[in-house]
Amino acid sequence: MKSAMNFNKKGLTSLTLIVLAAILVAPVRSQLVDLDRKRAQAILQSIASDVRKDYYDPKFHGMDWDAKVAEAMDRVARAKSWDTAMLEIAALTNDLNDSHTVFVPARTPLSVDYGWQFQIIGELCYVTRVRPKSDAEAKGLKPGDRVLTLDGFAPTRASLPKIEYAIGVLSPQLSLHVGLRARSGSTHPVETMAKVKKPWLVNELEHPYGVDEQFFRLGWQNEMQRMRPRFVDLGGEAMVLKLRGFLLSESTVKEIAGKARKHTALIIDLRDNGGGAVETLQYLLGIVFDHDVKIADQVMRQKTTTLTAKTSHNNVFSGKLIVLVDSGSASAAELFARTVQIEKRGMVLGDRTSGLVMEAQYHSHETGVPPVLYGAMITEADLIMTDGNSLEHTGVSPDETILPTPADLADGRDPVLARAAELAGVKLTPEDAGKLLPYEWPTD
Numbered sequence: 001m002k003s004a005m006n007f008n009k010k011g012l013t014s015l016t017l018i019v020l021a022a023i024l025v026a027p028v029r030s031q032l033v034d035l036d037r038k039r040a041q042a043i044l045q046s047i048a049s050d051v052r053k054d055y056y057d058p059k060f061h062g063m064d065w066d067a068k069v070a071e072a073m074d075r076v077a078r079a080k081s082w083d084t085a086m087l088e089i090a091a092l093t094n095d096l097n098d099s100h101t102v103f104v105p106a107r108t109p110l111s112v113d114y115g116w117q118f119q120i121i122g123e124l125c126y127v128t129r130v131r132p133k134s135d136a137e138a139k140g141l142k143p144g145d146r147v148l149t150l151d152g153f154a155p156t157r158a159s160l161p162k163i164e165y166a167i168g169v170l171s172p173q174l175s176l177h178v179g180l181r182a183r184s185g186s187t188h189p190v191e192t193m194a195k196v197k198k199p200w201l202v203n204e205l206e207h208p209y210g211v212d213e214q215f216f217r218l219g220w221q222n223e224m225q226r227m228r229p230r231f232v233d234l235g236g237e238a239m240v241l242k243l244r245g246f247l248l249s250e251s252t253v254k255e256i257a258g259k260a261r262k263h264t265a266l267i268i269d270l271r272d273n274g275g276g277a278v279e280t281l282q283y284l285l286g287i288v289f290d291h292d293v294k295i296a297d298q299v300m301r302q303k304t305t306t307l308t309a310k311t312s313h314n315n316v317f318s319g320k321l322i323v324l325v326d327s328g329s330a331s332a333a334e335l336f337a338r339t340v341q342i343e344k345r346g347m348v349l350g351d352r353t354s355g356l357v358m359e360a361q362y363h364s365h366e367t368g369v370p371p372v373l374y375g376a377m378i379t380e381a382d383l384i385m386t387d388g389n390s391l392e393h394t395g396v397s398p399d400e401t402i403l404p405t406p407a408d409l410a411d412g413r414d415p416v417l418a419r420a421a422e423l424a425g426v427k428l429t430p431e432d433a434g435k436l437l438p439y440e441w442p443t444d
Helices: 015-021 034-054 065-077 082-094 160-170 213-226 250-260 278-286 332-342 406-411 415-423 430-436
Strands: 102-104 111-113 116-121 124-130 146-150 175-181 187-193 195-197 230-233 238-242 265-269 293-299 304-309 320-325 347-350 359-367 372-385
Touching: 034 065, 034 082, 034 359, 034 372, 065 082, 082 102, 082 160, 102 160, 124 406, 238 250, 238 415, 250 278, 265 415, 278 293, 278 304, 278 332, 293 332, 320 332, 320 415, 332 347, 332 372, 347 415, 406 430, 415 430
Parallel strands: 238 265, 265 320, 320 347
Antiparallel strands: 102 372, 111 195, 116 124, 124 146, 146 175, 175 187, 230 238, 293 304, 293 372, 359 372
């Protein structure tokens, strides 16, 4: 499965789904012994080689890649700990400023649940959800609180994906130090303790060395249950389809089309959708267009190819189409929304999307005995839309910007879905809209 994300080797899209791609295992030591230092240098060399061979831009955005690698090698040689060495390798790939070229380190298999979620809304970061009975709830975090700092870093649209990568992949923390501004206007620091979970998410769907296979299987099943398409029937006028990821088979998408065709309007909710497989993107566009449609040009190192969605012909939904997006909509979700806009097929409502849109492939490696797994996503193509623009670092601006207020977050209202329902001819209050698709927390 090729991608703006995929669970074979071809491309995971967002940083969140990189966590789905691989949790990697290695001992952490306070002092690097010579053997570990050599192992870290070998890891750096293999990642650098992958980028050198396969990165879509042979000029590396004007960077002297070999010089950067030599500098990183020197820093790794002087690193005092394994974690520091891994951070130096991550810093090297970060210098490309590419949303999909990301190092997945060899490190302690620590998976944590911070018990709350945050998101950029407009240009500010807010607490969006707090897990019941979590330490975050006990410490008084509430949806609608503004997040001023996360472990000392100010979250912005540009910095938040890197912060999430740091605390979710590079160096999961046992606690987060958060600077908050409550809705009352008062500011205060909070330390929220994370719940440490046994890791089960792995590279290429194979259970990692030393992780219980039955636990892995159950964990994977639970996550795929959360990723399933969810439907809300608003009567003959409209149906709501909620997608958390583009990980659907062609037969499942055809079933979606069959349900949609019983209605005059289809609302596709792609908020907080990190993307998925290119094939799913093509299938989904194929059921809302009555003709083949060009999505983008895939600009690779040595060639350019065309990414096209073929119509599903007799199984096409031809009614009113409304797409919901926010700052958590990434990659394939952004490509879908922008294609709908460019082709004037429907309306896009919500907030500007993340701008994390490239096509990448996961490169898996191992080193040592017993094997230590690590790897990297390497961007293999930029995606140029039919208007001549890339969505990378830009995102999709909705046709109608609708942002939930802090009070909406606190009270569980959903003004975006309510507005979509209104456009579809259905009366739905923001309060009722907020109850239609309750968030499903990951199982412990």
